[in-house]
Amino acid sequence: xxxxxxxxxxxxxxxxxxxxxxxxxxxxxxxxxxxxxxxxxxxxxxxxxxxxxxxxxxxxxxxxxxxxxxxxxxxxxxxxxxxxxxxxxxxxxxxxxxxxxxxxxxxxxxxxxxxxxxxxxxxxxxxxxxxxxxxxxxxxxxxxxxxxxxxxxxxxxxxxxxxxxxxxxxxxxxxxxxxxxxxxxxxxxxxxxxxxxxxxxxxxxxxxxxxxxxxxxxxxxxxxxxxxxxxxxxxxxxxxxxxxxxxxxxxxxxxxxxxxxxxxxxxxxxxxxxxxxxxxxxxxxxxxxxxxxxxxxxxxxxxxxxxxxxxxxxxxxxxxxxxxxxxxxxxxxxxxxxxxxxxxxxxxxxxxxxxxxxxxxxxxxxxxxxxxxxxxxxxxxxxxxxxxxxxxxxxxxxxxxxxxxxxxxxxxxxxxxxxxxxxxxxxxx
Ligand code: ATP
Ligand code: MG
Numbered sequence: 001x002x003x004x005x006x007x008x009x010x011x012x013x014x015x016x017x018x019x020x021x022x023x024x025x026x027x028x029x030x031x032x033x034x035x036x037x038x039x040x041x042x043x044x045x046x047x048x049x050x051x052x053x054x055x056x057x058x059x060x061x062x063x064x065x066x067x068x069x070x071x072x073x074x075x076x077x078x079x080x081x082x083x084x085x086x087x088x089x090x091x092x093x094x095x096x097x098x099x100x101x102x103x104x105x106x107x108x109x110x111x112x113x114x115x116x117x118x119x120x121x122x123x124x125x126x127x128x129x130x131x132x133x134x135x136x137x138x139x140x141x142x143x144x145x146x147x148x149x150x151x152x153x154x155x156x157x158x159x160x161x162x163x164x165x166x167x168x169x170x171x172x173x174x175x176x177x178x179x180x181x182x183x184x185x186x187x188x189x190x191x192x193x194x195x196x197x198x199x200x201x202x203x204x205x206x207x208x209x210x211x212x213x214x215x216x217x218x219x220x221x222x223x224x225x226x227x228x229x230x231x232x233x234x235x236x237x238x239x240x241x242x243x244x245x246x247x248x249x250x251x252x253x254x255x256x257x258x259x260x261x262x263x264x265x266x267x268x269x270x271x272x273x274x275x276x277x278x279x280x281x282x283x284x285x286x287x288x289x290x291x292x293x294x295x296x297x298x299x300x301x302x303x304x305x306x307x308x309x310x311x312x313x314x315x316x317x318x319x320x321x322x323x324x325x326x327x328x329x330x331x332x333x334x335x336x337x338x339x340x341x342x343x344x345x346x347x348x349x350x351x352x353x354x355x356x357x358x359x360x361x362x363x364x365x366x367x368x369x370x371x372x373x374x375x376x377x378x379x380x381x382x383x384x385x386x387x388x389x390x391x392x393x394x395x396x397x398x399x400x401x402x403x404x405x406x407x408x409x410x411x412x413x414x415x416x417x418x419x420x421x422x423x424x425x426x427x428x429x
């Protein structure tokens with residue numbers, strides 16, 4: 001029989017790796033919540049129409065990357081390829097966008113049928129934020145500062161911030177005409193996809209990943225000359241706020257993003273350490289989307305972070321130590337086992353955050369110590385018949401140096417509190 005495997009491009013995350021993921025996610029969420037964003041949990045499956053109407057019919061995502069299927073009622077459903085569409089759908093459905101400001105964040109798996117490679121998967125994970133009801137560049141700047149804080153708390157250095165403005169709809173129409181004229185002049189240099197896009201969605205061509213198109217794209221007219229006064233002021237305002245906050249950025253006039261709903265501000269955080277998959281975070285403004293999906297016109301801005309790519313950039317946190325228990329409780333003999341069962345629960349009650357594995361399945365001292373060692377625990381807590389009779393526990397360090405000591409229960413609690421606290425801090429410094 002053929003061995004069962006996970007679906008191509010969809011990966012398990014195993015311990016101790018999961019501990020790194022958890023640490024990364026907790027730090028990001030803490031940063032996001034420091035700006036008052038609140039969590040929203042959204043379905044993984046939505047009506048296909050939602051993505052076609054928001055991301056755009058003529059985008060890579062909707063044309064060829066979505067996991068689309070009919071359910072048993074015959075409805076066309078899709079696994080979400082991103083989080084913004086669902087968030088806006090929820091906002092309209094529950095009426096929480098109207099006449100007020102909202103700051104929301106979400107996290108979870110996204111699905112795109114792309115060619116799997118390092119940093120590009122078919123199931124991947126994002127943490128994203130969306131802000132509604134704020135039209136000015138101040139919230140764009142806030143989100144960029146929030147990103148900066150995230151890189152800071154994760155200890156990631158060397159990311160480059162690229163920004164651009166896509167203007168508003170009339171600006172884009174005017175630009176589109178000029179762009180199409182330019183691309184027509186260089187028809188011969190376009191690939192099949194670009195030729196098709198020329199008729200359907202020419203701006204997409206600027207986002208082409210085909211290196212052969214680079215020269216034509218480089219030579220294309222820049223968006224800037226087409227910006228309306230309002231869009232230009234917005235962009236200038238954003239740059240002023242970034243300067244004021246000491247955030248370095250590069251203006252990239254070719255930055256268009258792979259989704260159709262963006263207007264005005266777009267930005268990406270890019271690294272040179274991940275090859276072609278260098279964008280770790282992308283976002284911008286999408287003032288037209290709420291109305292486009294049937295709600296009342298509402299300004300909005302957001303970004304999404306690709307967690308697999310960020311995980312590649314994390315400093316050397318010690319996964320083994322992050323994932324391992326603090327202590328392993330060894331007990332030999334009927335009386336010792338009885339005592340240690342109660343002890344384990346009392347320690348978990350009294351030592352905040354303690355990770356304690358209590359031995360299950362009997363075994364000699366030797367066998368239990370072997371398990372303790374394999375568990376990765378920092379300490380063994382040992383109860384033999386003699387200790388049980390006196391209500392004492394032997395604490396024996398399993399890693400590094402340190403003498404073993406016999407403690408009564410209250411001294412043990414105090415000792416564990418100190419060690420657990422110190423250990424959490426050490427692992428990620
Ligand atoms: P790319 O240009 O790399 O294809 P994108 O423009 O399609 O990215 P977005 O839809 O804006 O990306 O998603 C935001 C972030 O999510 C990206 O910057 C990236 O970090 C991550 N991401 C997108 N697609 C994938 C994928 N298939 N696998 C892993 N991460 C991804
Ligand atoms: Mg993509």
